[in-house]
Amino acid sequence: MKQFTVLDLLSLNLKEHEALGLRCIAGRSGLGRPIEMPDVNRPGLTLSGFYDNFAFKRIQVFGRGESAYLDMMVKENRIENLAQFFKYDIPCAIFTNSLHPPEIFKELAEKAHCPVLQTDLPSTDFTARLIRALSEVFAPKQTVHGVLIEVFGIGVLITGESGVGKSEAALELIERGHRLVADDAVEIKNVAGNILMGAGANKIIGHHMEIRGIGIINITHLFGVGAIRDRKQIQLVVELEPWDSTKNYDRIGEKDTTTEILGVQVPYLKLPVKPGRNIPILIETAAMNERLKKMGYFSAKEFNRNVLKWLESENARAVYFQNTDNY
């Protein structure tokens, strides 16, 4: 994997409630330092001189407390502890609450090539956001060949061999008002252990599609911003395959079928393609059915339960009528 550096952290494009609002205030020469752990450390103990088990590989966050302690250290001229602090290869130091480190801290950071960053956010808020952002950066990743599209609020990943008609099916779904997340190369991340987040592998050239015979088209320009989404959780995988008459396809759908992506089980359907089968409508139906299941209504099981109930009542009635006949 490519190393994730402090510069990468600064250039993470996070918006609104996810934004980190970081800027570099000293130690620019160290912006290439790698961040190897999705975790933070509050270096209170360390500053006071206790260096046992110092988690120096983590990002060091200085809040109001640490900052006040720094000021006191400088006032009392106890900077040898600070010099010790910068002997470790820490990835970067971050000051929250728009706090400014003392000048001596900046000087030592410059000398040690350790970037010092600053944010306006309060420590708790910042730490939560930072850990969320980092856990996404360090999340297991996989690039899948397929189309990711949001259908009735369900993230549907359409897979299948090239030329089976994934893009064409997706195009019609977009035309019907659904939203494209990514075509052809879908980058999947396992966030928080059980959520699969899908997005385009490349943001700059995202939301384009290649349709055989037409070429590359820009979905945003053709269908408007309402037709696209940046990312979406994958909740259903639909695999398209050419119809094979020797194969038995699921006719009832009573059993839950799943497929595994990055260790997470996702509902999975195999849709055979042949002329006369309108794939977009089938995918829409599958997505709605998936929503029903999430709401607790499983069509196929419910149907079978009704059949059983009906058969039973018929049996009971038959017995009843038989008995009356005997009178």
Place this chain on the structure above:
Amino acid sequence: MTEKEVTIKNRAGIHARPAALIVQTANKFASKIHMIKDNEEINAKSIMGIITLGAGYNTNLKIRAEGPDEQEAVNALAELFERRFEEE
């Protein structure tokens, strides 16, 4: 499974035209063909996939094929890189 390392030798890298050439070539073979850059692996039969690799000048790529005609497929694709996609 057959693998081969290739280097992009044309200045412009893999933009739309070379990507189309790769896809056209890959589609002539029945094998499953993938191209790998760092830890990203994409299907060589998909134009958008190849372009999203963002493979510029002097990038190293790996071509991997699996199937009945894997050797021919890898050779044909490697030759495209060798000929700089007939650019320059």
